[in-house]
Amino acid sequence: MANFGGHAIPGSFFLLLGFWLTVKNILQHYWRTSQPKGRQITPPFSRRMNYIEGGLLIFGAFVGIMVEQFVVDGPHAHLYDTEHNSWVKLMNWQHGTMYLFFGISGIALVASTASKLVPAGVDRLALSVALFVEGFLFYYHVHMRPPLDAHIHSLLLVAVFAGSASTMLEVFIRDNIILELLRGCLFILQGSWFYQIGFVLYPLSGPEWDLTLHDNIMFITMCFCWHLAVALLLVACISSVVWFTLKRFSGRGQDIEIGMRKTTSNSSSQKALLEESEEE
Amino acid sequence: MANFGGHAIPGSFFLLLGFWLTVKNILQHYWRTSQPKGRQITPPFSRRMNYIEGGLLIFGAFVGIMVEQFVVDGPHAHLYDTEHNSWVKLMNWQHGTMYLFFGISGIALVASTASKLVPAGVDRLALSVALFVEGFLFYYHVHMRPPLDAHIHSLLLVAVFAGSASTMLEVFIRDNIILELLRGCLFILQGSWFYQIGFVLYPLSGPEWDLTLHDNIMFITMCFCWHLAVALLLVACISSVVWFTLKRFSGRGQDIEIGMRKTTSNSSSQKALLEESEEE
Amino acid sequence: MANFGGHAIPGSFFLLLGFWLTVKNILQHYWRTSQPKGRQITPPFSRRMNYIEGGLLIFGAFVGIMVEQFVVDGPHAHLYDTEHNSWVKLMNWQHGTMYLFFGISGIALVASTASKLVPAGVDRLALSVALFVEGFLFYYHVHMRPPLDAHIHSLLLVAVFAGSASTMLEVFIRDNIILELLRGCLFILQGSWFYQIGFVLYPLSGPEWDLTLHDNIMFITMCFCWHLAVALLLVACISSVVWFTLKRFSGRGQDIEIGMRKTTSNSSSQKALLEESEEE
């Protein structure tokens, strides 16, 4: 996938995942803070969102592996070519391996949502492992490339490993909204950086970048920080918009909420409200 | 031990240890979750399993050291050859040192199970130190080898140091089933990777691997991820099988359990049940 | 800004920030320990101090970016010179990027002080990210320089990354006075080290330093430790002075305090007292 599209597809995927996680986590945080203490049931909209997220991860991973295998110049499920004594299209196999682990994290998410027997946190551990594997494979990916190419990929690793570390922390520190938003932010950063890599290595228009010029490396380093700033800004904006939308809806539903606090057993009306705002 | 057998023996050992830890930890987790709160006594089957584990570690370490010393081409307890002014078989001494620390961790496990005076967590600290020492010695082991040989050993270090770190975390975060299963998973990964090293460096059949080819290094990196995926799958399967076996047995013993919750002082019947399922 | 002034300005900024943080944290700690348990409202002087700190960070960042852009030999908001096909004054753009993130941390501080909706800890996360970005850009700043120049900048990184790590810890471990003072101490260290860099690279008087002599590198390493010792001493002194000043004032106001413990709802008199001592 050494072309612009090959970077735009994972980029779009990670951008979407980042936005999705931000919205999901703000919804869950709103639910947690608006609940009276003691009532700590996972809200039904949260379960449904987890199923959707897990399902999409599994589906995406499956499609990704199939595409990498059976694309025109793919390995077509051949790993070793005994005729020429060489490995067949290892790049595609490596990408498939990365997808596999995101698929596993999707399975873990579905399983831990569906059953109480699966210990809480398994989904985050699996996501952390998926990010680690992605970074791990990329790390050995970038050997023997021109300086700018190696540098721009190693900056990607900063986002990947930071995401892996912050997701691993979530295994132990649960329901911490800062960590949850940080995870979303790092996914957005990773996604937008994939686009940046595409623009730099396979420019759609204009002159090619000089892959050995030191000034280019300096600019790209700074550019990574700008992407981070934009990702932080985006997460802050999305969070605010989602929060105040929820607030306005809850404001209308104030009477219902007051009623609820008296009859805590029947909380279906508020749940319906939350699901409504989620489906928008 | 520079042959296939020399890698298969530690590989089998770590595979077995990984399976054992997974089963033990699921049993303990089942016991913890099925107990009413407040009753937090260590179950007797758990103590017995710890004794067996510790005893086997001590026995294995002792046998390992003896074999490394008194094998035909071993050092026979000679460290320095004053005649030739050279060290005698340092490789064997290094392997013996690794065994020694696993033996120490066995002693720590037996001691902390036998006596309440030994602070809880000493066994995990000792195991973490044993893994650290293993990785530490391997790290200086792999200098000046062909690229693929060095790379395949340094991948082993990833599993070893990750195991050491996760076991160290268990000193502070106790009874966390995710960490416990992660430890089992990393032991299985380490064990299966030992086999992989054996297959690559001393192939039983077929052509020898080219130890300098970059494609081989790329394949091996990816192969490590596949081992990790298989290890995760194995731990998930074993856990499920053990859990549902316990469930079925407890299902039969439901009446007993209900009876127990009334007479909490006499819990011998359930314990017997758990030990029964453990001994299968 | 490759001159003495260019290092003295950030140096003074970080020194001031370090002193300010030390005083603020000691005031907050005094308030926390002198309050009866259960009453955990943020004191009003603390809010006002946070507004001042945040406002100054935003203002400083804005001025800094403007100066870097529109100084005589600055880039004047031009990033790429299409005529010569080269980047324009990347150094100034990098410094501006660093200021930007400190500005963002100022916004986060103001926002998290003003609204309860912003989760506690966002300000520390933003400050940690700002320090990380500073270190991150500096890290790629120092390539291809003479040994002493590279070394003296890499020592700065020790202070910057230690500050980033300790601030990140504060996201999770809140209201820990040791971490808070450590943060102040690391800012002071960073500030005084900026001055040291200025003195070494652009000596105001006397002979130039030999940038390749090994003895100079050894001295500078040791000198960094002396700066650390002085920073620790300064934080200890400032803390003691602030604490005992507060004590003396509270001593006078003892009767008020005793009165307060009876009428906990009306705590305006003590607050006024604390604000008085803060404004000195």
Add this chain to the structure above:
Amino acid sequence: MANFGGHAIPGSFFLLLGFWLTVKNILQHYWRTSQPKGRQITPPFSRRMNYIEGGLLIFGAFVGIMVEQFVVDGPHAHLYDTEHNSWVKLMNWQHGTMYLFFGISGIALVASTASKLVPAGVDRLALSVALFVEGFLFYYHVHMRPPLDAHIHSLLLVAVFAGSASTMLEVFIRDNIILELLRGCLFILQGSWFYQIGFVLYPLSGPEWDLTLHDNIMFITMCFCWHLAVALLLVACISSVVWFTLKRFSGRGQDIEIGMRKTTSNSSSQKALLEESEEE
């Protein structure tokens, strides 16, 4: 101090400190576990031990700095020789800097024991910083030396930085006997390794070591693990001996203890007992 004595003195110092810490921590742990819950006053013997430890650290640091400065071939408080335009005896100044930080940690220990105003944990932070500074200076110490010399010093760094990290953890996880014993163990390891360095680089008898032979490096790596095993063994033995000595004395004083649990306000008899066993 490039001779055997120059390594034996810090070695003996760290060995003694390790033994002292082990005994002190076991005494404190015994006190903590034997106290009924709720009564969590620091025992008087503990305060006295802290004063002694802090005083000795301050005294030792002062003597160390003086010796390094005013030894026959020392710098005699001259830092820069303007005549020859060179630094004067930087090695001695560096050693003095290390002593300085251990002196500071002594002051922090005395201060935090003497006054409740000094936040708990400052003494551990100061000790952690002292170890960090020691490792930091050593790290730049070992450049451009023969391989074995550099290697044996970098192994020392493993003990130093592990000690710094575990002491830093104690700032946040207090009264954890495993961490406390680990600290003692790492000091013993550091002390015995100083002796080992002395024996290798300045052998008292026998032939000199070949500083470039790879086998020597392999042996020294393994030897470090043996030192670790011995340090673990020593800490285990000392802890057991101290604990059972305390037990026997408490056994005799059983009646007193039973009496105490009735009259909790008057606990002077048991305290006297503990102090008695401490002074042996």
